[in-house]
Amino acid sequence: MDFAAQIRALAARLDADKDHVFNEEATKHCMVMPLLQILGYDIFNPKEIIPEYTAGYDIKKGEKVDYAIAFNGEPKILIEIKNVNSILQHKDAIQLYKYFSATKTIINIAILTNGIQYQFFSDLDNKNKMDDLPFFTLNLDKYIRDSDIKILQLFSKSKFNIDQIIIKALEIKYTSEIKEYLEKQIVVPEEEFIKFFMKKTKFQGPFHKKAIEQFSPIVSRAFRLYANQLAKKPPQPGESIITDPEIIKVEPPQRDMLHFRFWEQLLGYSKTITPLHSRITPGKDSWCGMGAGTSGLGYNYVIFKHQTRIELYIDKGNKEVNKEIFDRLVAAKAEIEQSFGGPLEWERKNEKRACRIKKDLSQGGYRDDEQNWPKIHEAMVDAMIRFHKTISPHIQYLRK
Numbered sequence: 001m002d003f004a005a006q007i008r009a010l011a012a013r014l015d016a017d018k019d020h021v022f023n024e025e026a027t028k029h030c031m032v033m034p035l036l037q038i039l040g041y042d043i044f045n046p047k048e049i050i051p052e053y054t055a056g057y058d059i060k061k062g063e064k065v066d067y068a069i070a071f072n073g074e075p076k077i078l079i080e081i082k083n084v085n086s087i088l089q090h091k092d093a094i095q096l097y098k099y100f101s102a103t104k105t106i107i108n109i110a111i112l113t114n115g116i117q118y119q120f121f122s123d124l125d126n127k128n129k130m131d132d133l134p135f136f137t138l139n140l141d142k143y144i145r146d147s148d149i150k151i152l153q154l155f156s157k158s159k160f161n162i163d164q165i166i167i168k169a170l171e172i173k174y175t176s177e178i179k180e181y182l183e184k185q186i187v188v189p190e191e192e193f194i195k196f197f198m199k200k201t202k203f204q205g206p207f208h209k210k211a212i213e214q215f216s217p218i219v220s221r222a223f224r225l226y227a228n229q230l231a232k233k234p235p236q237p238g239e240s241i242i243t244d245p246e247i248i249k250v251e252p253p254q255r256d257m258l259h260f261r262f263w264e265q266l267l268g269y270s271k272t273i274t275p276l277h278s279r280i281t282p283g284k285d286s287w288c289g290m291g292a293g294t295s296g297l298g299y300n301y302v303i304f305k306h307q308t309r310i311e312l313y314i315d316k317g318n319k320e321v322n323k324e325i326f327d328r329l330v331a332a333k334a335e336i337e338q339s340f341g342g343p344l345e346w347e348r349k350n351e352k353r354a355c356r357i358k359k360d361l362s363q364g365g366y367r368d369d370e371q372n373w374p375k376i377h378e379a380m381v382d383a384m385i386r387f388h389k390t391i392s393p394h395i396q397y398l399r400k
Contacts, residue, residue, distance in 0.1 A: 003156070004149045006038045011140050014116060018084050021115070027084045028066065031115030035140065040157035041069060050075065053099075065099050071160065077109045084115040087269040089374050090132070096121065100130035108162045109155070116140050119371065120155075122169050135169040137370045143257040176369055183367060184306060186223045189216050197222075256284035262303055262366040263288055266377040274385055277301075289313070292395050297325075299388055301380055302358075305367040308376060310384045311358035312391055319353040326355040332394055339390040357391070359383055 001009070014031055021030055033043050042048050053068035053075065068075035080096050082088060096110040100123065110121040110130055119134035138148050151172070154165050185193045194212050197219050205211060263282035270277050276299070280288055289300030296316030302309040314322050326348050329336070337343055340359075347356045363379040364372055 003038070003153055004146065007140070007149050007152065008144065010034055010038060011142055011144050014140060015142055018116065021084045024066075024081055024083050027115040028081050031084060032067075032079070032081055032113060036069075039152075039155060047073065053078065063095060063098070065095050075107065076160075076162065077111065077155070078107055079111045079113065082112070082114045085268075086114050087265055087272070087374065087377075088112055088114055088117055088119060093119075093121070093130075097130050101128050109165065120169075122166065124166070124169060124173055133369070133371045135173045139261060139370075141261075143260065180367075180369065182223075186220055189219045194219055258366045259284045259286060259303065261370070262373060263301075265373055266301065266380060269374070269377045270381045270384075273381055276384065276388060293392070294395060296322075297395060299384065301384065304365045306365045308361045308363070308365055308380050309358050310361070310380065310387050311356045312387070313354065313356050315354035317353075322353060322355050323348065323350075326357075329357065329391070329394055336390050336394065340386050359387065 013034075017030060021027055036043050036049065048070055050068040050070055051066070052064045053066075054064045065078045066081045067079040069077040069079070078096055078099055080093065082092055086092075093110075093112050096112060100107050100110055100121075106128070108122065112119045112121070112134070116139065118138040118140065120136040120138070121130050121134050123129055123131060124135060125131050136151055138144070138152055151168065153159055154161075154168060191212055194215050195207055198207060198212075198215055203211075203215070260282055267277055267280055267282055267288070277288070277290055280290060282288070286304070287300050287302045289298045291298050292312065296314065298313050300309075300311050300313055302311060314325055316322055316325070326346075330346060330348075333344075333346065342359075345358045345360065347358065349355055361376075361379050361383060364376045368376065
């Protein structure tokens, strides 16, 4: 069985076993150790896989990293492991930050994992100081991509070459940042971005505010048309074929995968904060939600590429009834918004049957880098808790 097949088989097994893993020790032995074995490491050799690693300066007594992987007696990779049922957050990497710069030897790679998600860190921004964000995030699940498996193989014992890994890490980091920047410019171009293309098209006239505003949708449309053309264009003789769907567009299977991962992590985090959505299972749609205690009304999370939304969706199947409910809630608008802590958007939608009350959030969406998802999830759950607490009493009143 080749490397990719072994990884996919392990991912399938972990998906079946994870509900029976209840603590960090079980996560280590049942989930992380099997991966290290596939990567070619001797998990029974304490000189190669060093458990409870502690070394270096300014490290408090009792502070240890779960594992260090050593090459020729020198630790090069640190691994910190959390319970499989936990959502990895920035604070979980504290031990790794300390050890990365405090160890007596040069540490090249630090890994934070819960047995399913693996976050890979290095010191790309400042030498010997671990970066705040991982350069690569791997989800060891049934949706794992071939490209991710190829990157993972670079960390195997037989292929480990820190110079090649750093080159790949820089490629991943900067490609991701450029792609994210371009995607945001396509949606809402920045002024300097618009001016660049105005100059390239030899736009005649002063670059005043009105001209820039008029040119903005032209830039967005041109980018979209080019992306669609690029995706459909047959390769010319001698021309390389672009096959990475992330470079061109998000194909439905990949979009569904990102939706599922986003909901899985958001709902996992939400369960640690509130019981509101504790019974919901992650899906592949762009929204998920729960009933509001009366038929036809629901509290929903909604995701877009670079923003998210919380909402109360009103649809009892009757347009007049929906509008009546909406109007009764609008009557308490000032009280509701004061309690929520800010303005909401009230969409009566006179031409349509359903109505909604919503709050759009700008922290990011499912196409943002996955390492940024925790802060997006935190903002969504916080807003939903306040939203639910604010509107629920008024819905209770509607039932009377």
